[in-house]
């Protein structure tokens with residue numbers, strides 16, 4: 001820390017991304033990326049777009065907005081496009097929360113929410129999930145506070161029904177409810193249609209998981225035109241050209257080949273169920289995931305011990321050194337071959 005850092009940030013604990021070690025080639029099942037490459041059209045459009053890299057990108061991102069609007073059955077004015085969904089989450093905490101507008105989220109969820117809450121020195125509360133890691137809906141109904149919920153949740157993979165989401169949104173009309181749907185394409189129910197009925201709902205999505213574009217940094221949000229305008233105000237006050245040309249081109253191309261991505265999601269869901277069954281046969285407790293990962297533990301081996309043993313065999317999973325979940329590991333679902341290697345490694349470690 002330099003002596004120049006503002007007092008505001010001295011105690012801030014930054015987000016720690018999943019490790020990306022470079023010492024050897026790992027089977028990467030630790031950061032919920034897609035094991036599949038982007039579609040051919042993405043590659044082609046990026047190559048074409050390179051010829052215009054000397055020009056700034058469209059700050060309104062209108063072409064991609066229109067395509068996303070068509071895809072999700074909303075209007076372009078209902079869409080905000082961001083540099084990864086982390087950016088729209090950041091902008092939302094900045095725009096809608098302050099000392100007199102507290103925010104709540106589950107105690108076990110995406111770690112970035114707490115970082116944003118600390119970054120802006122907000123009044124916030126981490127509401128404990130139930131013993132089985134489900135969200136207690138009544139903890140969120142009529143509470144008069146801003147709410148952020150990942151659905152499906154990470155790292156548990158558990159999902160909430162649309163009717164329960166509606167209860168939360170409709171009972172807090174004076175507050176914004178942000179539903180982070182980073183994993184919705186793997187079997188969850190999207191709340192996008194509720195954005196037409198409730199103007200206090202913002203649904204956040206990303207190209208990083210189901211659309212094989214974590215490296216391109218592209219996210220977006222769907223909500224009422226007023227909410228989107230507020231987010232645009234923050235964007236034009238920080239970084240008007242937040243999406244680069246290549247990413248815009250890639251994002252549009254991916255929507256033109258949406259079948260490729262929905263097929264990939266089907267494969268991931270199949271591989272998830274396959275892996276869950278194998279793990280259960282080995283005695284693991286596996287949560288009912290609707291995401292592209294599993295959250296599992298075993299009485300036969302500690303969470304950290306399994307993580308380290310897998311790493312020494314060249315397989316990375318995500319272990320969280322955190323109360324309540326330290327006996328678990330989060331395992332990203334990859335290709336069938338990757339999952340077979342994973343299961344084989346687990347069998348070897350357990351001596352079975």
Ligand SMILES: *Cc1c(COP(=O)(O)O)cnc(C)c1O
Pocket residue numbers: 032083084085086087110150154180182205206207208214217218219
């Ligand atoms: C991965 C993830 C994000 C961030 O995704 P980016 O679009 O890559 O920034 C947001 N929320 C949750 C719950 C995630 O798991």
